[in-house]
Amino acid sequence: MKAKAAKQTSVDWAQEARVPPHDVPVEQALLACCILEGGQETVPMCIQARVKPESFYLPAHQTIYQLIFDLYEKGTPCDEVILIERLQxxxxxxxxxxxxxxxxxxxxIDTPAHLPHYIKRVRxxxxxxxVxxxxxxxxxSxxxxxEDVDQFLENVEKDIFAVSEDRLTDDAKPVSISVDKALQLTQFMVENKGELTGISCGFIDLDRMTTGLHADEMIVVAARPSMxxxxxxxxxxxxxxxxxxxxPVPTLMFSLEMGxxxxxxxxxxxxxxxNMQKLKxxxxxxxxxSDLKNAAQEIKKSPFWIDESVNITILEMRAKARRLAMKxxxxxIVIDYLQLISGTDNRVQREQQISEISRGVKAMAKELHVPVVVLSQLNRDSERERRQPRLSDLRESGAIEQDADLVLLLAKKREQEEEDDSDPxxxxxxxxxxxRNGPVGTIPLVFKRNLTRFESFSSQQDL
Structure with missing residues (x-):
């Protein structure tokens, strides 16, 4: 009991001795901007910047901002007279x-001209x-x-990450900027016929249909085990x-299944x-x-990182990827595989966890402006019904289908009932x-099992 009291006293002393950072004049200036302008333009700017009553330090300022916000929601302009009347x-x-x-x-203040500065300072x-x-x-804590230090550390990171996620959102862009970029892309396509606009997948037929792996996109590769x-x-x-x-494209792979x-x-x-088996x-x-030595030299010089962490959450993945991207x-980014990613809240159903993870993968792609390839399991329905897999077979959540920009399903050939295990x-x-931005269809590939690699079917003359 004494130890607990001493600990409490220490924390209380630290809180009393140091006043949390705040700026009363700036808070007053922001509120004055809303009152002087009437709130019709200033309040939307505050909302866009995620200014809330709790963004203000003083309780009085929180009360006033809440009232200004309530008036705005009802379509009522705000001025000094109305504000005092409603407060009364x-x-x-x-x-x-x-x-x-x-x-x-x-x-x-005399004018609301400096509102953006006040908003940023308050936020x-x-x-x-x-923090x-x-x-x-x-x-x-x-x-x-x-009892579980790993869970404790995860919760700490989650709390800090939640603050980071609540920063200012990007402003809406005028369509002229996007149109100019689209025009540049079409010009590139015309001047470079057959050239990819994204990262090559390594397969001619797939590259032709997708034009490569593109930034901001979530690419799902799904299959049954051993495909x-x-x-x-x-x-x-x-x-x-x-x-x-x-x-070379700097690449990070999260390998949750394999070391x-x-x-x-x-x-x-x-x-x-x-042949890996012969090597074993x-x-x-x-x-x-000699071939192995040459390949090793190539790979060692390449910009490739492997994270083999287990029991990792999507929040931790995003934090690690963000840190690596800064350097x-x-x-x-490649993730193997989605169903092995831990949920941040074990109290909710797994389907809800998968939905949260899927949204996190998509958010990571957009935040870091890179394509994220995530592997996923398919359920048994396609095997049970003896058919090719489809989007609805994505295991545990329809959110994966919704969030993904590109979904690739890997399966046995349609005509092929059984495979010969001895066939390499x-x-x-x-x-x-x-x-989202291209055709659907089927591309035949050859899986060279002894080499653990795929080849384009069109390049294999012996099959």
Whole structure:
């Protein structure tokens, strides 16, 4: 009990000794802008910047802003007379300091011309106070007995990340900017017939239909187990970090199922066209050794990072990707696979967790301005009904289908009932089931199982 009291006294002393950051004159100036202008233009600017009553430090200012906001919602202009009258009717005038306090606010400025500055200042200080509160709460929790330290750290990061997420949103852009960019893109297409506008997938037919993997997009690669999802993802990675032409694309891969060493071995053998099984059995000629060495040198020089963390949440992924992007300009993110990402709240149903994760993946693509390829499981319906998979087979959530810009379903050939396990080369259908900005269709691929890589069917003359 004494230890607890001492701890409480220490925290109370720290809170009393240091006043949270705030700026009363700036808060008054922001309120004065809304009152002098009437709120019809100033309040929408505040709403866009996410200014809320709690954005103000003084309770009196919170009360006044709430009233201004209520008047705006009802379509009633705000001025000094109306404000005082409504405060009186709500019996709040004395609580905010009386008529004199209202006059002091209005006399703070002559013109609302500097409203953007006041908004930014009020919001910045609010966010700093929220960081302080979150940090103090974390300190309090840290003093208490924590059964699950990993969960505690995750909650701390989640609280801080929530503050970061509440920063100013981007302003609406005039259509002229987007039209100019679209015009530049069409000009590029005309002048560079056949050139990709995104990152190459490594397969001619797929690139032709998608024009590559594009920034801001969420690309889902879904299949039943043992279809080769990870191998296909590594093909995408190889095409990005070791392109046939152009500069390498810095790539981050979150591997929740396979360790980094195991993943590197797969990529190495795939790049060198070496039979992994023979290698495991101890068979390696001088030629194979040379091929592996050359491939290793190529991969080691490439801009590729593997994160093998387990029990990771989408919030942690976004934080890690953001940190890496600050040091190295990321161009592609790959996640293997979605259903292994931990939810941030274990109390909600898994379907809701998957929906939250899916939204987080899409948000990461837009925030970092990169394509995010995420692998996903399909349910058993297609196998049970002996048919090709479709969008509705995406496991656990329809949100994945809604959030994705491109959905690729990997499956056995339609005509193929059973596969010969001894056959090193098997046919796969890569079904473009959804594409926001392009056609859908099916692309045949050859899965070279011994090499753990895919090849375009059109380039395989022996099959």
């Amino acid at each position: 009717s709500r019996k709040q005038l004395d609580a905010i300091g009386g008529v004199g306090a209202v006059h002091e606010i209005i006399n703070r 910045d200080l609010e966010l700093m106070r929220r 302080i509160r979150a940090s103090m709460a974390s300190i309090e 840290a003093y208490e007995r924590q 080769g999802k990870t191998s296909l993802a590594l093909n995408f990675v190889e095409a990005a970090i070791l392109p046939k032409k152009g500069k 980094a060493d195991q993943l590197a071995m797969r990529l190495l053998c795939s790049r060198a066209y070496v 059995d101890g068979f390696m000629s001088k030629e194979v050794a 190295n300009k990321l161009g592609l 080369n098997v046919l796969r259908d890569l079904i473009i089931a959804k594409q």
